[in-house]
Each structure stands twice: as C-alpha cells, then as structure tokens.
Amino acid sequence: MTMITAWAMAGSALVAAAAPALAADATLKIESWRNDDLQIWQEKIIPDFEKSHPGIKVTFQPTAPKEYNAALNSKLDAGTAGDIIACRPFDASLELFKKGQLTSVNDIAGMSNFSDVAKAGWSTDDGKTSFCVPVAAVLHGFIYNKDAFAKVGIKDVPKTDEEFFADLDKIKKDGTYVPLAMGTPDQWEAATMGYQNIGPNYWKGEDGRAALIAGKEKLTDEAWVAPFKELAKWGAYMGDGFKAQSYPDSQNMFTLGRAAIYPAGSWEIAQFQSQAQFPMGAFPPPVPKAGDPCYVSDHPDIAFGMNAKTKSPEAAKTFLTWVASPEFAKLYANALPGFFSLQSQPVPTDNALAKEFVGFRDSCKSTMRSTYQMLSRGTPNLENETWVESANVINGTDTPEQAAAKLQKGLDSWYKPGK
Known part of the structure; x- marks a missing residue:
C-alpha cells in the first residue's frame, strides 16, 4: 500500500477530483x-x-x-x-x-x-x-513454582512418570499447594496441555503421528490409549472444584502461588511473568520409564x-x-x-524461562499435535472430539478405553487413509 504522506494529505481538491487518491x-x-x-x-x-x-x-x-x-x-x-x-x-x-x-x-x-x-x-x-x-x-511442557518445590523438598524436576506422580503425591501430602493447576470445563486444555503434551512420549512423536494418518495405527492401540490412562490419574491432583475451573481460573491459581505445577504451553510465559511473584522453571513431559527417548510437542x-x-x-x-x-x-x-x-x-531470546522451553529441543525430538493435519477435516472433527474425551477421562465419565474407541469410531466414519 502506498502510504499517505504530507503532500498527499495537503493535495488540492482539484487533484483529488481528477484522479483516485493514491491511498x-x-x-x-x-x-x-x-x-x-x-x-x-x-x-x-x-x-x-x-x-x-x-x-x-x-x-x-x-x-x-x-x-x-x-x-x-x-x-x-x-x-x-x-x-x-x-x-x-x-x-x-x-x-x-x-x-x-x-x-x-x-x-x-x-x-x-x-x-x-x-x-x-x-x-x-x-x-x-x-x-x-x-x-x-x-512448545509444550510443565511450568512449576520453584518455591513450592523447595517447600516440599523436591530437588530435581521429574524425568519419568513414576517421578512425576511421586512429586505430585509429595505436594498433595504437604497440603500447601494444589499439585496441578488445570480444570476441565473448557475442555481444550485437557487435550492441548494434557493429552497432546504427554502423548508423544507414548506414540513416538512423528513416527506415531504419521502412522495414524496412514492408517497403520489406530487410536485404540495402546500407544494412543496410554496417555489417556495417565490423564485419568490427574484429577486426584487438580484440587477441589476442578470440574468447574475455567482456563483463567487455572492461570490465576498458579500465578497467585496456590498451585505447584501448571501443565503448560510456552505461550503462558509473558502473562505468568507479569503476574507471578515467585521464581518459575519448566520441564518437558516426563518419559514413561527411565531410558525412553523424549518427544516434545513443538x-x-x-x-x-x-x-x-x-x-x-x-x-x-x-x-x-x-x-x-x-x-x-x-x-x-x-x-x-x-x-x-x-x-x-x-x-x-533473552528470557530465561523461554530459553528453558526452547532447550527441550536439545534433549527431545520435536513433533506436532496429532489431530491437526488431515485428521480434522471431517465430521466429527477429531481435534474437537479429543478435547471432549480428554476432559471426560480426567472427570472420570469415560474410561481411557472408551474415550479411544469413541475417537476412532468418529474418525472411521469419514476418514479413509490414503484417499
């Protein structure tokens, strides 16, 4: 676009009438x-x-x-x-x-x-x-309150699922903090910061995502059910009332210092740093067991x-x-x-917390959310249905197996791999 300049704004009415304005x-x-x-x-x-x-x-x-x-x-x-x-x-x-x-x-x-x-x-x-x-x-991962970790005696961030749940138990037993700041009524967080956060470590990142698109794997396979099984345990650590706790509620709970860990995306950094009065750190999604390769949603x-x-x-x-x-x-x-x-x-970037997140790329293989490419073009939309089922699993209204079966049935109704 040709920008308005001083001479254009001062142009005479005669010139304006004779030709269209440049801008x-x-x-x-x-x-x-x-x-x-x-x-x-x-x-x-x-x-x-x-x-x-x-x-x-x-x-x-x-x-x-x-x-x-x-x-x-x-x-x-x-x-x-x-x-x-x-x-x-x-x-x-x-x-x-x-x-x-x-x-x-x-x-x-x-x-x-x-x-x-x-x-x-x-x-x-x-x-x-x-x-x-x-x-x-x-990038996906977890943001944590360093003061909370120090208070309950957690010296190192969890690297495996076993360590993750042991830390959650320690935080819950102490009673000072809600272990996990997340709710389920908005649904998308349960999938985006839950299922899609921890899932790549089970379905092996891009290999699993490509196999699902090609029809070589199904959402009812163990690699895709396993992250739902992990999510099913989260509700016990999300505090009273999490079923009515909105996304802003969860953000406030964490930044006000009432929760220890926030299942996160790196997009939270700027807002959290402008509001939280405590030091924060980040860690990537823990792997299922020691020695497993790490994958991160990038x-x-x-x-x-x-x-x-x-x-x-x-x-x-x-x-x-x-x-x-x-x-x-x-x-x-x-x-x-x-x-x-x-x-x-x-x-x-000079931001220390952002550097922690981007550092995940050094130790984990990058992938992207499994539902976004090709698999959400029909009805029912797999992305939106994954929101619903992730919340249902955390709420306990669907088992992991039921959730996976519903998602695969919906996908089968319209998606024909390779066509």
Missing part, C-alpha cells in the same frame, strides 16, 4: 484466539506497526480459544469478520482457503524468509500455495492471513508484509517470549 486511511481489525495477548498487542505490537505505517490503524479483537473457530466461521460466512485472520495450522485454515475466505499469500514480500517446513502448516497439500504468513511455534501455532472480503486489501497486504519481516519476528518473539519464530534466521 486512503484504513483501519484493520485482527481476529485471533489469543485473548491473553490483548494487552501486549495494544501496548507493544500495534504501536510499533502504526508508528512506521501512519496511514493504517489496527485493532485487535480476540475471541476465547474454545469459541474461536465457530465464531470466526460464522463471521466469515456473514461477511462481518475482520481484515486479518489469525490462522490455526493445517486443516481448519486450509478449509477456509478452500472456501475462498482466505487469499493466497505467495506474493507477499518476505515469504522467502520461511522454509517449506515452516510454511507447511498453512499451505495446500501440494505445497504450491500458502494462505497465511507463518509467525510462531509453541507445534506450529499461529500465522496471519487476509480475509478475502476485506475492504482494505492493500492495507492488509502491507500488514502481512510487515508480519513476514525480520523486524516483526524480533518484536513478536521478545514481546511474547515463548512464541518461537518460524523464520529461517534464528531470533534469539
């Missing part, structure tokens, strides 16, 4: 599910963009994570969605592109800053067309695309070009530590 002021609205980032966008990211692009104003209007997909689809269908769309990876955003609701971003300057692997989460299956500009990946999390019906396409392209730049990558990674840039050139 016009535009206001862009960003749709996102990252409602916990609102303050950072308002105070850091948007002011930086508007300072260098004075003709464009930006508003950030997020929706709660659980409601985002449905709300966004409704807005897009009704023609009321924002100009810039925060894109979840793979199937959900690919469907929007197929419906003509997202545009190609192949011609956005700066797309060469991303590898084909980085773009894969927001590209067509043949890799020829990208429909969102990649931004960041997130998930392509967020990208930004353009609403095909935006009334300000040039302004939207200008914003996406900025998003694709090294300047934005540096700003975003440091404003939101724990969101690790997907650009080919590394973006270092």
Whole structure:
C-alpha cells in the first residue's frame, strides 16, 4: 500500500477530483484466539506497526480459544469478520482457503524468509500455495513454582512418570499447594496441555503421528490409549472444584502461588511473568520409564492471513508484509517470549524461562499435535472430539478405553487413509 504522506494529505481538491487518491486511511481489525495477548498487542505490537505505517490503524479483537473457530466461521460466512485472520495450522485454515475466505499469500514480500517446513502448516497439500504468513511455534511442557518445590523438598524436576506422580503425591501430602493447576470445563486444555503434551512420549512423536494418518495405527492401540490412562490419574491432583475451573481460573491459581505445577504451553510465559511473584522453571513431559527417548510437542501455532472480503486489501497486504519481516519476528518473539519464530534466521531470546522451553529441543525430538493435519477435516472433527474425551477421562465419565474407541469410531466414519 502506498502510504499517505504530507503532500498527499495537503493535495488540492482539484487533484483529488481528477484522479483516485493514491491511498486512503484504513483501519484493520485482527481476529485471533489469543485473548491473553490483548494487552501486549495494544501496548507493544500495534504501536510499533502504526508508528512506521501512519496511514493504517489496527485493532485487535480476540475471541476465547474454545469459541474461536465457530465464531470466526460464522463471521466469515456473514461477511462481518475482520481484515486479518489469525490462522490455526493445517486443516481448519486450509478449509477456509478452500472456501475462498482466505487469499493466497505467495506474493507477499518476505515469504522467502520461511522454509517449506515452516510454511507447511498453512499451505495446500501440494505445497504450491500458502494462505497465511507463518509467525510462531509453541512448545509444550510443565511450568512449576520453584518455591513450592523447595517447600516440599523436591530437588530435581521429574524425568519419568513414576517421578512425576511421586512429586505430585509429595505436594498433595504437604497440603500447601494444589499439585496441578488445570480444570476441565473448557475442555481444550485437557487435550492441548494434557493429552497432546504427554502423548508423544507414548506414540513416538512423528513416527506415531504419521502412522495414524496412514492408517497403520489406530487410536485404540495402546500407544494412543496410554496417555489417556495417565490423564485419568490427574484429577486426584487438580484440587477441589476442578470440574468447574475455567482456563483463567487455572492461570490465576498458579500465578497467585496456590498451585505447584501448571501443565503448560510456552505461550503462558509473558502473562505468568507479569503476574507471578515467585521464581518459575519448566520441564518437558516426563518419559514413561527411565531410558525412553523424549518427544516434545513443538507445534506450529499461529500465522496471519487476509480475509478475502476485506475492504482494505492493500492495507492488509502491507500488514502481512510487515508480519513476514525480520523486524516483526524480533518484536513478536521478545514481546511474547515463548512464541518461537518460524523464520529461517534464528531470533534469539533473552528470557530465561523461554530459553528453558526452547532447550527441550536439545534433549527431545520435536513433533506436532496429532489431530491437526488431515485428521480434522471431517465430521466429527477429531481435534474437537479429543478435547471432549480428554476432559471426560480426567472427570472420570469415560474410561481411557472408551474415550479411544469413541475417537476412532468418529474418525472411521469419514476418514479413509490414503484417499
């Protein structure tokens, strides 16, 4: 977009009447599910963009994570969605592109800053067309209260499931802290920070994920049932009332110092550090038994695309070009530590807790959430159903075996591997 300059604003009415204006002021609205980032966008990211692009104003209007997909689809269908769309990876955003609701971003300057692997989460299956500009990946694991560990006598972070549950028992017996800060009514946390967090150590990361997509493994196999069996034990450590404890409730419980361990994604870092008054550390998901290889969910999390019906396409392209730049990558990674840039050139972070998370890559093999690629394109949607069943298992309303059978039955109803 050609930016408004002083001479353009001072141009005469005669010139304005003789030809279309080179540019016009535009206001862009960003749709996102990252409602916990609102303050950072308002105070850091948007002011930086508007300072260098004075003709464009930006508003950030997020929706709660659980409601985002449905709300966004409704807005897009009704023609009321924002100009810039925060894109979840793979199937959900690919469907929007197929419906003509997202545009190609192949011609956005700066797309060469991303590898084909980085773009894969927001590209067509043949890799020829990208429909969102990649931004960041997130890592899964656990954040813990160092003061709580010291209080109950835990000297080292748990490396195996046996050590993990022994530590939870120690915390519970002490009684000062709730061992695990998580609830189940929002459901998505039970899957995202529960099943998808610990699961890769059982299904062997990318090997298991690829086998599931190929139909060589099923969700009823032991490798996929085993993480549900672990989740079934969590409820005993999540405190009274966890079945009614919302995501913000869990965040507050931990940052107020009332819980010892938070099943987490690295996206929590900035908010937690702004609120918690105690030192924090992080550890990767414990392995089933000593000597087992470690796998960590290193998930392509967020990208930004353009609403095909935006009334300000040039302004939207200008914003996406900025998003694709090294300047934005540096700003975003440091404003939101724990969101690790997907650009080919590394973006270092000085944040100690973010360094702990990114250090998981040195000892664990990276994978991504098992439900996102190909397996959530039909109905029932495997991602959303995994939310439900993960919560059900923790709540005790479904056994691990029942949960796995329901998920596989739903997947079998529409997914035909290799077709």
